Amino acid sequence: MFLQFSLKDFIDILLVALMLYYLYRLMRESRSINVFVGIMIFVLGWFFVSQIFEMRLLGGILDKLVSVGVIALIVIFQDDIRKFLYDLGTRQRIQTFLRFFSSGHTNKRNTEGLKRAILPIVMACISMSKGKVGALIIIQRHSPLTDIVTTGETINADINQRLIENIFFKNSPLHDGAMIIANQRICAAGCILPVSHSLDIPKSMGLRHRAGLGITQESDALAIIVSEETGSITVAQNGQFRRRISSEELESILTQEMI
CATH class of the missing domain: 3.40.1700.10 (DNA integrity scanning protein, DisA, N-terminal domain)
Incomplete structure (x- = not known):
């Protein structure tokens, strides 16, 4: 498995790590860090049960909970998700890019x-x-x-x-x-x-x-x-x-x- 580890896998892991870190910061600022930790524990438990230990019955139940839980998380964290998406669109370089094409130049x-x-x-x-x-x-x-x-x-x-x-x-x-x-x-x-x-x-x-x-x-x-x-x-x-x-x-x- 390690012999097949490539640059693409490294980038994949790095992006996931950055995403989790950003979500951690977002939850910490909104005082939802305990919920974030609980979700991470549940996801790790689901991964071990389904992928490592291959418990079919318990894994199937957790699979259903995960599929329904995604919708529940969107409802619970709608404000945090909105802030996350807003932050992506308000970075200085993106705004500069949009202003360049919208106005072209500053009116004197x-x-x-x-x-x-x-x-x-x-x-x-x-x-x-x-x-x-x-x-x-x-x-x-x-x-x-x-x-x-x-x-x-x-x-x-x-x-x-x-x-x-x-x-x-x-x-x-x-x-x-x-x-x-x-x-x-x-x-x-x-x-x-x-x-x-x-x-x-x-x-x-x-x-x-x-x-x-x-x-x-x-x-x-x-x-x-x-x-x-x-x-x-x-x-x-x-x-x-x-x-x-x-x-x-x-x-x-x-x-x-x-x-």
Whole structure:
């Protein structure tokens, strides 16, 4: 058997190992690791019973369970499967490839408009940071956030520093939700976001930070979080935090990611 081992077999084993490792990471982030371990134990038991020990009766029963279990797993882990497939389609190289064929080149007028839209966001975040006003601003990039926008109140206004500050003012009815910015406009405010269940989030971060991280785990959006307790500015992107950033760093991030 070992004499017949070829490069194709090595690649086959490597791909399976990578797939299992990625599934392990995915389950660990969604706190389903115990279920993943249980499934692996069941699959190994089924393999030994059916292939190694050749127990026909028990193997036949397990075969039926496996065939039905695939459908059950799809139902149970539909959110995780959706995230897995979304991650495959939102890799940077794939997005760059798609943008190349969809647009061909960046419109100069659109770039200038984006530059003008960045400054009010930065200035509003600086002002709210000094006043320790909590804020959660989500900037749509390539993936549409239509389902998130519908959970809040439609604004549909130009990006304006005073408007942003007024929405997140402590007595404002919309200050607890998220603001969605898309296509150089404030689309909605008071929106409800998916909350991240990652165990790596520091306990000092509250629900606003978890919501900001959650939307970046499910889309390619950019989240800006201003802490109500400390006034520090945090940026979430691709499921990762960049904490305690300065105004210059915020402007640089927005310029790099929005233009």
